[in-house]
Amino acid sequence: MGDYHIYNKSCYGLDEVRKNSVHALITDPPYGISYQNNHWDKNLPEKQIWSDALDRLRPGAFGAVFSAVRLMHRMMVDLEDSGFIIKDVLFWSYLNGMPKSRDIALDIDKELGVESHNAGTYKYVQGYRKEGAAHYKTEATKHKKVPASKEGKFFVGSGLGLKPAYEPVILVQKPTEKKLSVAQNIIKYGTGALNIEQTRIPYEKGEGKVGHNPHPKGRVAANIVRTTAFEDGYDKFFLVPKVRQHAETYNNHPTLKPVDLMHHLTKLLTWEGQTILDPFMGSGSTGVSAYLLRRKFVGYELDKEYFKIAKRRMEEAVI
Numbered sequence: 001m002g003d004y005h006i007y008n009k010s011c012y013g014l015d016e017v018r019k020n021s022v023h024a025l026i027t028d029p030p031y032g033i034s035y036q037n038n039h040w041d042k043n044l045p046e047k048q049i050w051s052d053a054l055d056r057l058r059p060g061a062f063g064a065v066f067s068a069v070r071l072m073h074r075m076m077v078d079l080e081d082s083g084f085i086i087k088d089v090l091f092w093s094y095l096n097g098m099p100k101s102r103d104i105a106l107d108i109d110k111e112l113g114v115e116s117h118n119a120g121t122y123k124y125v126q127g128y129r130k131e132g133a134a135h136y137k138t139e140a141t142k143h144k145k146v147p148a149s150k151e152g153k154f155f156v157g158s159g160l161g162l163k164p165a166y167e168p169v170i171l172v173q174k175p176t177e178k179k180l181s182v183a184q185n186i187i188k189y190g191t192g193a194l195n196i197e198q199t200r201i202p203y204e205k206g207e208g209k210v211g212h213n214p215h216p217k218g219r220v221a222a223n224i225v226r227t228t229a230f231e232d233g234y235d236k237f238f239l240v241p242k243v244r245q246h247a248e249t250y251n252n253h254p255t256l257k258p259v260d261l262m263h264h265l266t267k268l269l270t271w272e273g274q275t276i277l278d279p280f281m282g283s284g285s286t287g288v289s290a291y292l293l294r295r296k297f298v299g300y301e302l303d304k305e306y307f308k309i310a311k312r313r314m315e316e317a318v319i
């Protein structure tokens with residue numbers, strides 16, 4: 001059994017956590033965008049949780065807070081107003097985001113009472129093929145429509161949004177103790193720096209080492225974390241594919257984060273034996289990562305069912 005404490009209750013107050021005791025905050029809170037109509041995602045977290053978390057973190061401790069492109073500015077202001085220093089924004093980038101757009105030219109036809117033209121059929125495929133299955137989750141033949149009105153034709157191909165290809169992760173830091181240098185702060189609290197050493201990207205075989213003083217372990221990790229390689233020789237960024245809820249039979253959390261991604265943040269923000277706090281742990285990916293990488297963990301989850309999943313994952317240390 002690893003060293004972790006998880007609570008099935010609201011994180012507000014963080015009553016179980018001592019002041020200045022936590023080495024890092026790693027959390028994926030509600031984004032405030034009502035993702036898939038989830039009731040818990042209607043609003044951004046109240047500022048109070050960030051000031052509670054700041055109080056529990058050791059001086060100089062770092063935090064990684066997931067956010068959504070549309071509302072990250074508000075989350076950043078809340079974090080800053082609560083006393084955090086904004087250090088960076090990491091981009092977790094992937095290729096399998098779904099654009100939430102539709103053909104507005106067809107809406108224009110409808111608005112004008114004009115029947116859009118049929119332009120053949122296409123195969124609609126949704127979901128993925130589970131191992132060994134003959135078919136995708138949903139396959140259907142649909143009619144392709146093209147605008148018929150003059151105005152619709154003029155605006156053909158217009159839409160409302162781009163394909164989402166990244167999620168921002170706000171990197172924050174609690175200020176170091178007043179009058180202490182970074183080194184003095186680290187000696188006193190064990191916090192104040194990122195763990196660059198553990199997150200270096202190794203050089204490709206045969207690659208000439210870069211920089212004036214190349215490090216044998218490779219490059220410093222970038223602030224972009226990708227799921228697929230750039231086509232420029234080899235990938236100099238950290239790659240983490242998205243996971244599907246169904247990858248695990250019992251984990252149906254709609255915003256499940258890959259443990260590999262959490263591993264990257266765990267390694268970047270902490271050293272072995274240190275404590276990570278996740279006030280919004282959902283199905284527990286942060287906790288599983290902490291456990292597997294020998295960090296201590298404190299997590300909160302309000303929902304009974306998600307908590308059960310997190311508990312089971314922690315007990316089984318399931319990726």
Ligand SMILES: C[S@@+](CC[C@H](N)C(=O)[O-])C[C@H]1O[C@@H](n2cnc3c(N)ncnc32)[C@H](O)[C@@H]1O
Binds near residue numbers: 009011030306
């Ligand atoms: C974005 S999800 C986290 C998903 C998680 N990263 C995972 O991999 O499963 C945010 C979670 O915060 C929980 N939540 C919302 N408000 C909360 C509160 N006040 N206290 C504790 N948990 C809360 C929601 O139930 C939801 O499961």
